[in-house]
Amino acid sequence: MRDVVDDLIWDEAPDHAEAVAILDAPALVPDALTLTPDVRVFCDDWRDAAQVDPDLLVEHPSDLAGVDLALARLPKSLAALDEQAASVQGAPDVTFVGGARVKHMNLTMNEVLGKHFAAVSASLGRSKSRVLRAWGPESMETDWPKVRFHDDLGFAVAAHGATFGGIKIDPGTRLLLTALDGKGRTPGLEADDALDWGCGNGTISMWLARRGVRVQARDVSWSAIAGTGIAAEVNKVSVDATWGAGLDGYADASVDAIVTNPPFHQGVAKDTSDTLEMFDEAARVLRPGGQLWCVFNSHLPYRKELNARLGRTQVAAQDPHFTVTVTTLREV
Ligand SMILES: C[S@@+](CC[C@H](N)C(=O)[O-])C[C@H]1O[C@@H](n2cnc3c(N)ncnc32)[C@H](O)[C@@H]1O
Structure with missing residues (x-):
């Protein structure tokens, strides 16, 4: 079910894209499909994945490479964010819009995104939530797993x-x-x-x-x-x-x-x-x-x-x- 974090991610997302990756945000799939039929979904939690049309699920995060827009629920672990950010690289330009409750966010998240994107900025807070937007691919390198x-x-x-x-x-x-x-x-x-x-x-x-x-x-x-x-x-x-x-x-x-x-x-x-x-x-x-x-x-x-x-x-x-x-x- 969509919540205030999903709403903020969607409101902060660009209104056009050729290929969209959805990470851990199953409630955003119907919205993403209004932008493009090329929607690729990866959910780490099986219960999130179970809410998504199996045809849209990818088997491995690396299958997300090549999208021009990624919409994500920010994971609480910086290591998970690092892998998320690397996995969506591949296209000449990709915009990442990730949201969470402010109490679950910290400044190190900007640094982690800064490893993989040329620029990172934070939205204004709304309903105790915030979005980090990152764009311009910087590095596809990943040491995961x-x-x-x-x-x-x-x-x-x-x-x-x-x-x-x-x-x-x-x-x-x-x-x-x-x-x-x-x-x-x-x-x-x-x-x-x-x-x-x-x-x-x-x-x-x-x-x-x-x-x-x-x-x-x-x-x-x-x-x-x-x-x-x-x-x-x-x-x-x-x-x-x-x-x-x-x-x-x-x-x-x-x-x-x-x-x-x-x-x-x-x-x-x-x-x-x-x-x-x-x-x-x-x-x-x-x-x-x-x-x-x-x-x-x-x-x-x-x-x-x-x-x-x-x-x-x-x-x-x-x-x-x-x-x-x-x-x-x-x-x-
Ligand atoms: C405390 S960790 C232990 C991990 C590992 N066994 C270890 O000893 O390091 C608990 C694990 O349970 C998993 N888990 C949480 N809820 C679960 C559920 N409903 N069904 C199956 N696994 C679950 C988590 O993803 C996590 O990997």
Whole structure:
């Protein structure tokens, strides 16, 4: 649904274009089609992509190259903006119009756009929102996707601009891996197959696959699925990674374990509802007696929720910031 940010982007956009790229702004597709039939849409979040006519979706951000107008919801991550700005280059001249709520914007965004465009200017604010306009191609160069080998873990992870955490290892995930290895307060993970929910840069999937576990991975972010796929290739392991929301599409009683560092944000807003929904779905997807391994910021009430929704939940590891739990699915 169109909101004040979409309205401002559209009002600040030029009124003619030969080819338009839409980035993460599905509500602007009908407007863009009034300018030209050549509208190419890329949405990182599967739920945004699901709102768009599949014929208009491109498979990879680099398929946007060559447009003369790009309309974008500015991502909160500068790395994601950097990749967005590079991906729409290619035509002799391209205008980029990106909008967001002012509270989610910062001056560094202008610098990032300045790497890829000759000029950048900001609109006046309206309804607590603002648009950055950039024009004149400056550089198509992009170093996305990135890969980093982590000596201490013995494998590489990979990221596109919008992948959670980039190519770093999340500190909560690091604690989770220690517990999975049996170095916490409970025995470690024993599973033939496991599902990495919210796989990000592939850290958990790579750890599992390296130990001979059959791994499926799921993320709502295209950049996460692409990053995990690249990591699997680089590490020469097999991971069945799918782009989608929640646990949709996984068969009932089909995995021994779900391993996750779940989100507590949706976009920029704090929101634990996706994770709580996933806990409920996990009861369907786990085999009887299966385990859900989870790491979270210790202030979140997930242990109580896991106990109530799935079954007996033990603390497998804890540090000043994070708690790792292992929940065994209650047999009914
Ligand atoms: C805290 S990050 C963890 C990433 C990675 N596993 C790690 O340990 O670094 C949570 C991940 O969940 C993904 N996510 C958020 N909502 C989701 C949903 N509804 N379904 C699937 N994945 C989701 C995010 O895109 C993000 O990659």
